[in-house]
Amino acid sequence: MRDAELSGICLTRRGLNRVDSRSPRVNEGFVKSPSERVGRGAGDGEDLEGIGPVPTIAWGPLLGQATTVAEQDVPGDLVDRRRAVRDLGRALRALGTDSVMSEVPTKILCQARLLVAEATSILGATSRQAGVPSSVDDPYNGVRMFSPMTGEGSPFVAPLSFETVDGVASATCTFGEAFEGPPHHVHGGISAMLMDHALGHVVADSGKPGLTRKLVVQYLRPVPSGVELLVRGRVVASGDGDVFAQAWIAAAAEPGTRLVTADGHFRLLRPEQAAKLMKQFA
The missing domain is CATH 3.10.129.10 (Hotdog Thioesterase)
Structure with a gap:
């Protein structure tokens, strides 16, 4: 599938504004709420909203460990991947909203299903096993990108702040x-x-x-x-x-x-x- 075709999964009637991280509507999806957590790392000064630690879910203090990673020490490739996970989560939430609200013709629904199936195939090409931590997570410091209510990568619920x-x-x-x-x-x-x-x-x-x-x-x-x-x-x-x-x-x-x-x-x-x-x- 060409990149332009795949991007069509996100560019629904209202989805473009939600996917754009600079828009005030980025958290619209299945659930919307303001997100104020900002991380830092390589590329500091770029769009890093929603990829930093959430102190209230950090496990380091529970273990009696001072494990906080200095913001500037987060590797640039990890920052990039967390940003991609965040943006994908926002796009999936926008897609979920539009799929529930859509009244497009049946033919368009069938076309959309094929696009989603193709995206599913792409994402599933390399997967971690159940119980294996995500490469973007750092639970010691409160980074859980896919956790409902706290993770920007969640396809269902935008994090509460x-x-x-x-x-x-x-x-x-x-x-x-x-x-x-x-x-x-x-x-x-x-x-x-x-x-x-x-x-x-x-x-x-x-x-x-x-x-x-x-x-x-x-x-x-x-x-x-x-x-x-x-x-x-x-x-x-x-x-x-x-x-x-x-x-x-x-x-x-x-x-x-x-x-x-x-x-x-x-x-x-x-x-x-x-x-x-x-x-x-x-």
């Missing part, structure tokens, strides 16, 4: 039709995933990262799709290796009306437990 003020972390996102359960409303399982992620973020951000031990979700009102949502969370108590946190979802236009709430119980990992989970990255 939280800001913490007075102990309350906040982020915004929008779930499209691809995530609906009831018509025009977000599937409850997606809300639960969002709550688990928000809780995990605030727990890690408190300086006591751990894993979910118990998650209790209450669905108070239906969560509308296609509407900007506000996600918030905070730690409420900690002690004896346990951290307790609360999170909630509201429409951004009505922040005082909670749609979904969650209570999370997190257990801090001992270094030897973290090492066991991370042994494949040793």
Whole structure:
């Protein structure tokens, strides 16, 4: 397939703006949210948004290791590959949105299927085995390019970017039709995933990262799709290796009306437990 033909997979009716990393709409896809994480490396000063570390998912502190890599020490070829993974993830999210919303003639759908099948063949020509770390990942320092909710390479969900003020972390996102359960409303399982992620973020951000031990979700009102949502969370108590946190979802236009709430119980990992989970990255 010629490069021009393959690029057509990304250049859908609205996809071009989303794929362009300079556009304010780059995070539109199955889920959209602002991403403010910027990495550095060879080619500093170029477009490096979304390829740097996310401190709240770094495993180095769990292992009691000071493993942070100096930004300028990231090899240039790794920076380039992370950038390519990021851009591919954004293009796939744009493709997913357009495939759900498209009403083009059936003949065009069939042509698009052939293009996607060809792209699948190209990408699958060299693959890593399940359980083998990605060449672009660095979990010790918080780089997980394909992780849902944090990875720019995810074909499904754009990463959330939280800001913490007075102990309350906040982020915004929008779930499209691809995530609906009831018509025009977000599937409850997606809300639960969002709550688990928000809780995990605030727990890690408190300086006591751990894993979910118990998650209790209450669905108070239906969560509308296609509407900007506000996600918030905070730690409420900690002690004896346990951290307790609360999170909630509201429409951004009505922040005082909670749609979904969650209570999370997190257990801090001992270094030897973290090492066991991370042994494949040793």
